[in-house]
Amino acid sequence: MQDTRKIGFDNDLYLKTQSEHIRERIAKFDDKLYLEFGGKLFDDFHASRVLPGFQPDSKLKMLLQLKDDAEIIIVINSADIEKNKVRSDLGITYDVDVIRLLGIFRKIGLYVSSVVLTQYESQSSADAFQSRLEALGVKVYHHYKISGYPSNIALIMSDEGYGKNDYIETSRHLVVVTAPGPGSGKMATCLSQLYHEHKKGLNAGYAKFETFPIWNLPLKHPVNIAYEAATSDLNDVNMIDPFHLEAYGKTTVNYNRDVEIFPVLNAMFESIFGTSPYKSPTDMGVNMAGNCIVDDEVVCEAAKQEIIRRYYIGACDKRKGQISEDEVYKLELLMKQAGVTAEDRKVVAPALAKEKATGNPAAAMELPDGTIITGKTSNLLGASSALLLNALKYFGGIDDAHLLMSPHVIEPIQNLKVNHLGNSNPRLHTNETLLALSICANTSEEAKKAMDQLSKLRGCEVHSTVILSAVDERTFKRLGVNLTCEPKYGTPES
DSSP: OOOOOOOOBOHHHHHHHHHHHHHHHHHTSSSEEEEEEOSOSSOOHHHHHHSTTOOTTHHHHHHHTTTTTEEEEEEEEHHHHHTTOEETTTTEEHHHHHHHHHHHHHHTTOOEEEEEEESOSOOHHHHHHHHHHHHTTOEEEEOOOOTTTTTOHHHHTSTTTGGGSOOOOOOSSEEEEEOSSTTSOHHHHHHHHHHHHHHTTOOEEEEEEOOSSOTTSOTTOHHHHHHHHHTGGGTOOEEEOHHHHHHHSOOOEEEHHHHHHHHHHHHHHHHHHSSOSOSSHHHHBOOOGGGGBSOHHHHHHHHHHHHHHHHHHHHHHHHTTSSOHHHHHHHHHHHHHHTOOGGGSTTHHHHHHHHHHHSSOEEEEEOTTSOEEEEEOOSSBOHHHHHHHHHHHHHHTOOTTSOSSOHHHHHHHHHIIIIISOOSOOSBOHHHHHHHHHHHTTTOHHHHHHHTTGGGGTTOEEEESSOOOHHHHHHHHHTTOEEEEOSSOOOTTO
């Protein structure tokens, strides 16, 4: 099978130019640079989808080129610990993600110097989390709420503002400040450190590394529209950077939050340094991703597909009662701006046609060579499970009529589900199907061959005609499949 998917982004060039650009920025400050890492430092699957060729771990690899000069501070909002805030992409709480990130960074040789609990108010859950971190040998610091933040510059830049925060001990020239998600307090942590460093007579600087929006792409480029779609819940809006246009006469793209906060940041920089090192929000950034796009047509098409995926995710979230109708309207508007409709997703029509032909929920998958595979609901398997097996058969060159799993294996699982675990649906979910297939692989060469194809599912596109169970969604996510669903529920029996 030939993979016909095209590359639009030069990842090797990105690793080289990005690390060089950060070194140049470090050199502008005598002592150290605090680099705020926006977005995901690890597992950046959004970037890999809209910039085909971008590897999800690219930012980590880039940091590894700087690891002798770099240390990492992880920031988490104490209020997010208290309310068990969850990362929607991973389904884990922010505090659990901090532990996960610690393990990942340490395993690959990056130095994590500390964790900062921002907006700390002696929350019991934050204190318990601190004890857990300290048991792992991690230094923990506290930063506090500041009344009137961020407008009350006089208070912020005083001993009762940033001066009240713990000073974070750092030892390297590049200090990367990252977090499990937005609203954690990364920028405030950086600025608090600049205040303390200045009081100590040290020349430390600040810069921001955020992949999206890409500053040197047009405002309505599909990649930048896809960023708006991905952050629709944050109400981020891309806009021309007016400060950069005024200072340099050049049009660049930023987003509303950075543009709105820049006058305040500028006043803080002037308070710390005497004069601000930056004339615009774009000046603060160090992102070189836009310079590494090698095929704009490929990247545009990938970004358009991401916008459609985000629309379907939003429509399903609305159906579940998790977001408002206004957010879906915004996603529909972004699709119009990008010149696409939901029907432009290739797997939608085959899935709906299969459902119409069978009268039951169905699903379709687009494989790397462009082939479309479908799955239908049966007495033994749900449509998603059937789809997985059909795709694995195709990858393995296994005859479509061949039964990979004997009914003698499936029926005891159904009996367990219905008669002992209280399920009304006897059909196997995707995780149960894969477990059954792995059991059959012990005695069946064809089943073993099918299991060996699992890694080929990564990056495939899937559409279901009904909202899937959380179990099926998690399975597809773990397999690296890009899943969308029609915003409707199947019958309890389906």
